[in-house]
Amino acid sequence: MKLESITLHRVAMPLVRPFETSFARQTTRVLLLVHVRTSEAEGWAECVAMEGPLYSSEYVEGAEHVIRSYLAPALLKATDVTAETVGPLTAFVVGHRMAKAALEAAVLDAQLRASGVSFGGYLGAVTDWVDCGVSVGISPDLDTLLDEVSGYVDEGYRRIKLKIKPGWDLIPVYAVRELIGPDMLLQVDANTAYSAADIAHLGRLDPFNLVLIEQPFVEEDIATHVALARAIETPVCLDESIVSVGVALDAIERGATSVINIKPGRVGGYLESVRIHDLCVAHEVPVWCGGMLETGVGRAANVALAALPGFILPGDTSASSRYFAEDLVEEPFVLGTGEHAGQLAVPTGPGTGVTVREDLVRDWALVAPVTLR
Ligand code: OSB
Ligand code: MG
Incomplete structure (x- = not known):
């Protein structure tokens, strides 16, 4: 396909309640949407970068800048662009995986709409419904949490996932385990808030029968995750550290992670996500689909990915x-009922299968959209 234009929309959407992690407290989701026009069809995608560089080094205005200055020009001058060539065409830029992932997903959406194939069909979905968890x-206090x-x-x-940090860990986990009973899936996510000195303390989570503990230490520190995995019973799961299939293989082989959270934005796109999925299946490492407070645009594609066979844990x-x-889409995601309680249906229409509400994109715009040709 020939890529004719790329439009960047920066929007702000209010959250229904504040979302606090060990690294930030958010009340609004500021995000970047990418809208591409190609010779065949149009496509939309959501960049998962957050407003500030607090979860990863990427952030909304940085992603916009790298797209405008480096990534978009490389794609717009190419004679043939497909989702499969976005990675190679942008490989000269180091990092910036969230920005690259958004471009790849928008091109993939256009390409699949043109050929009448859904994201799930293209990626290799094997189920119509996926199990859902909540982060x-x-x-502010235990009563509010419960x-x-x-x-x-x-x-x-x-499945319930609790955000933890030093000073907010054993007591909330104990209280929630009491509330939900021994059988419901429960896991925790520290977003890098601990250090090697906390290994014995984190071992005190073992009695709560957690599915996993996610990313307790800084992303570059594989070694301390290995030490933790040897010291405690709770499975260790990496999020921030896993930025590519190569890092995933290294972390698996070293015993740093026995479960992996796949976030397409963090790893540079849906194609790299499938490669990590396939690697994990080959190593019998269960995976689950992470989230970045996506609107329906990104959620639709994530739900399709979560329908691949290695996604055996709720995402x-x-x-x-x-x-x-x-x-932001005409088909908001609503949990199923009856046998599909706690599940979302995998979209079946062409591309992501959802229709962006351009009226809302305009209403919630923070700045005028920018079109690159
Ligand atoms: O670490 O998984 C994370 C949100 C923003 C940044 C990082 C993370 C999260 C979440 C929420 O845990 C996931 C979601 O519900 O979208
Ligand atoms: Mg996480």
């Missing part, structure tokens, strides 16, 4: 209502 932020968790349990979510693929009162 629960750090609360209220929030019971709400999610009532909505049908199949952070929650319903649209987890974060937003009104989603």
